[in-house]
Amino acid sequence: MKVSGFTFIRNALKYDYPVEAAIRSILPLCDKVYVAVGQSEDDTLALIRSIDPAKIIIQETEWNNSLREGGRVLALETDKAYAMIPEDTDWCFYIQADEVVHESQYKVIRDAMELWKNDSHVDGLLFSYRHFYGSYDYIGASSSWYKNEIRIIKKRNDIFSYRDAQGFRKHPNQKLNVKAVDAFIHHYGWVKHPEKQQLKQQYFHSLWHDDSWMKKNIPNTHTFDYSNIDNLEKFNGTHPTSIIPWIENVNWSFEHDISKSKLTFKDRLKKTLQRITGKSIGIYANYKLLK
Numbered sequence: 001m002k003v004s005g006f007t008f009i010r011n012a013l014k015y016d017y018p019v020e021a022a023i024r025s026i027l028p029l030c031d032k033v034y035v036a037v038g039q040s041e042d043d044t045l046a047l048i049r050s051i052d053p054a055k056i057i058i059q060e061t062e063w064n065n066s067l068r069e070g071g072r073v074l075a076l077e078t079d080k081a082y083a084m085i086p087e088d089t090d091w092c093f094y095i096q097a098d099e100v101v102h103e104s105q106y107k108v109i110r111d112a113m114e115l116w117k118n119d120s121h122v123d124g125l126l127f128s129y130r131h132f133y134g135s136y137d138y139i140g141a142s143s144s145w146y147k148n149e150i151r152i153i154k155k156r157n158d159i160f161s162y163r164d165a166q167g168f169r170k171h172p173n174q175k176l177n178v179k180a181v182d183a184f185i186h187h188y189g190w191v192k193h194p195e196k197q198q199l200k201q202q203y204f205h206s207l208w209h210d211d212s213w214m215k216k217n218i219p220n221t222h223t224f225d226y227s228n229i230d231n232l233e234k235f236n237g238t239h240p241t242s243i244i245p246w247i248e249n250v251n252w253s254f255e256h257d258i259s260k261s262k263l264t265f266k267d268r269l270k271k272t273l274q275r276i277t278g279k280s281i282g283i284y285a286n287y288k289l290l291k
Contacts, residue, residue: 001117004085004155005030005093008077008165010038010063012047012097015203016196018188019044019097021242023051026093026101029110030055036081038063059084071164071207078161089155090117091125096165098189099151102240105183112181113152123159123176124168125152126287127183132235133190134226134254136247140190141233143283150178150287151185164208167286178287186240193252197224226254231261 005026012019023033034057037045048058061080067073078094085092091113095101101109109125116122126148131140150167153159153176162169168176192200202218209217219225239247 001091001114002086002089003030003091003093003113004089005033005095006035006078006081006085007033007095007097008036008038008061008074008081009044009048009097010077011040011042011203012044013042014040015200016192017097018100018243018246020047020051021100021240021246022095022097023048023056024242025103025240026095027052027055028103029101029106030093032057034059034081034084036061036077036084038077057084068207068210073207074165075161075163078165082159082161085155087155092153092155094151094153094168095185098187100186100188100240100243102184102186102238103242104238108183109152109181112179112183116179121177122179122290123154123156123170124150124178124287126178126180126289127151127185128180129185129187130235131187131190133229133232134256135250136188136191136239136243137235138232138254138256138258139235140229140231142231144230147283148180148285148287149185150176152181162286169286175286175288177290179290186243188243188246192224194223194226197226198222226256229256232256232258234258 005023007023009017009019023035027033032055035048036059037048038061045060048056059080061077063073063077082092112125116125128148129146131145132138133140153168156170158171159168159176160171170176190197198221201224205214205218
């Protein structure tokens, strides 16, 4: 079984993306990892080159900064990395620059790839998500956080990155048929120093919206306000080994009273129904889950 990883990145140091931890977390599962590195204002390219020169293949890219609608440029960069992967690859493991896989789940992931490798009905594998917020001690607990996404796909010419690169589809515009993997992606996009988080938010939203929207909706401040969150839970598990250096270098504090929830009535009703039925209510799914 041949497995190739792929991702894209630009300005990782400037915006505090743990891309090294992300790539290192999938390296043991991959024969090679293909990285599209956009022209950066920092030493991102040198960082990627230093991780594992024997296993990492780099393509330098130029982002189309005129695309400021729906994060489309992110999907295009994802497609560039996907196109680098050799045709004889069985599975392609996609990881974003703020996502990390726990090493305790390597066997589960590899077993799933082996199981469904030759099944032509299966286009990809679906992961569950933990979204960390404010610090490495809290995770989002409301329905506003996406619960699942496709992170492993077959190497095929008809599969492409969808919308803002959060998921994938196949031509002409069909959802992928996927099997669920009993494994989590740890998403750390909302864990940064408040100044770095605000800088990232300003940059991130500029990939979706024009200047007038930015001026109206993004606060003109130097620090991000983490207190404006609806519902969090305490995380009592362990973090992937590759993210530990980041955790040890935390230089800000965030505490949250988990007993104080700002959930709307609709969200509270959804959580109650989910607890009773065991099914997610009203969750958007960009995939077809095969039983």
